[in-house]
Amino acid sequence: MAPSPHVKKAFAAMKALQIEDSLIKPVLKKLLGVYDKNWELIAEDNYRVLADAIFEEQETQAIEESKGKKKKAEEAEASSATQVERGKKPDPGSIEEYEDALADLERPLKRVRRRGEGGSALTSPSLDSSISMDLTTAPILLPFHPMATENDPDAGALIVPKDEPFPDMPFGSTHPDSLDRGNSSNGHVENLAGETASTVDGTTNDVTPTAIGSFSEHKLAASLDSSALELASSASGEVKINLSFAPATGGSNLPLPSMEELRRAMEDKCLRSYKILDPNFSVLGFMNDMCSCYLDLATKAKDSANQLPKDLPFITTNIDELKKSAARMAFTSMGSNDHVRDVESSTVGDSMGLVVVPECQISADEWRLISSVGDITLGKELVEIPWVNEVNDKVPPVFRYIAQSLIYLDAAVKFSLGNIRDDQCCSSCCGDCLAPSMSCRCATGLNGFAYTVDGLLHEDFLEQCIFESRDPRKQVMRYCKECPLEKAKKEAILEPCKGHLKRSVIQECWSKCGCVKKCGNRLVQQGIHKKLQVFFTLDGRGWGLRTLEKLPKGAFVCEFAGEILTIPELFQRSAERLTSPVILDAHWGSEGVSGDDNKALCLDGTQYGNISRFINHRCLDANLIEIPVHVETTDLHYYHLAFFANREIDAMEELTWDYGVEFNDHVFPTSPFHCRCGSEFCRNIQKISKGKSVKKRA
């Protein structure tokens, strides 16, 4: 009979994965039986099920061998051979025909997957009693250990899982008392019934029962390599994966996802991320993804933005690992030595088997960091802004995301309706002030309407702003009688004002206007709409912000939000720690601007800030321009600082703005940096002497 092309293809696919022919044959035979010779299913995803099944078979064999069951395996093999000998009619396309043809092919024994990595068995049938993780049926135990609080005295009790399909399985669990009692911390793992489970070194311990259940004797499988996976297997080969799940403090009221939801989310993630047979697939990454998915599903269901950390759980295969990076697992291949160190330092006892994860607390800031992988804004903007790090294992600095600037302490910012004169707004109009039929008073403001109906800056207005900031011939300087910056230095002799650049400003419709929220003259106050991403730069500038979509010239990107500080507050703060201030000096030196200490303001986005705190500096030819925007008050001391694209910006381009810093001149007491902007106009290279204007930013 001519060789079946199906079988031939299957062998070729496995050979490409450097799997020995002798391993393929028995497994393929079984698969044909399981799948009722449905080649379509077997061939899916480049014979994924076959590869998975072979890996499983290998693992099964390894386990059986170690348990002294080699003999049994040989019998099974012999029995299957006898069946063939007895003249059982070969299946159409039987693999026997290909043995000869494939016999002389090279058969390197290299495994596709790395040590410590398991095959995904999410969709492949389990051929024998092999190790598998079937999320559709196998329970994933989530021991939940809230600490008892005044309001919830019951917290701290173990939650007993419902309807365990595998009642005789031991579990690695994090007992709330495990650290205190000390008797469960030395190389043994306690099952849910409080019985003692054997560790891999065979020692046992007695533990006071704390929950229901009865367990037969099983050996605990060693965790894969030194990873933090908590796996337990029974003699029959069933495996349970323990996700330690505990709140940081207090109780949890998260609407937890079902196992089915989790399975679907993980499958989706695997399909997207791992491309099935990718040699880089790792179980550890998979497990961490699963934890992240679980957390995502749970926190999405509950407005995570408003959650206090004490209400939220953390889920971990190893808490230190997760603390360090939720995204790290997905973004980088973690150094194995690091990982071992993490496991060792975070586990109690020296068990090489299941690890007992101590009840860890994570700080509120760490929690925010972990949970913000998908959206660094924590849902506080209209759009999600993810962060990625494809360079190293760093996570973004801890800060509190605020979409709008907030007064720190003494800043005298007045938002009052009385401040807005009737002739400064369009109280009689309705709808969209940019609509052609509208004659709106705001249009007769300083610059008319700055925006087009398409939501972009008018070209001529943008050009004017660009000239004002870049072209010394167009720059107008204003000088304070007593400059707040000089005053704040508190030097014996007050230095004269160095001058402040006069800038064109935008006046948006404000609260007294009768137009709708969606009015075209309310662009900045409508918030971020562009797809942005925080990423780690390759050239030593730390984190940066880039756009994931093409931005037209004049598009609004974001505003600079931070704490509103007075200048004396800024100087005091800068003496204590690093600040990233933006001075709101666009009107300084003009009429109507007092030298009052509490009215000269700046924004500091270091601790409380928005996405703009990640925008790096570029000398002169940055692609963003910052423009003052008056939104809720006519008070010239306070305005929003909005970033617009000053040219068309490609998707994935980094967004930059010129901080206005002169690298050889330290007006503000903040840390200077060595500029790596790469611009041909870089002031750090040219070492231009004293600047033309007061720095906007230190």
Ligand SMILES: C[S@@+](CC[C@H](N)C(=O)[O-])C[C@H]1O[C@@H](n2cnc3c(N)ncnc32)[C@H](O)[C@@H]1O
């Ligand atoms: C507002 S932060 C920008 C985000 C910052 N890269 C981060 O990782 O958080 C300003 C700091 O970024 C770094 N930075 C920004 N632009 C830079 C440049 N052109 N060259 C070198 N470092 C830069 C400096 O450390 C600077 O103090």
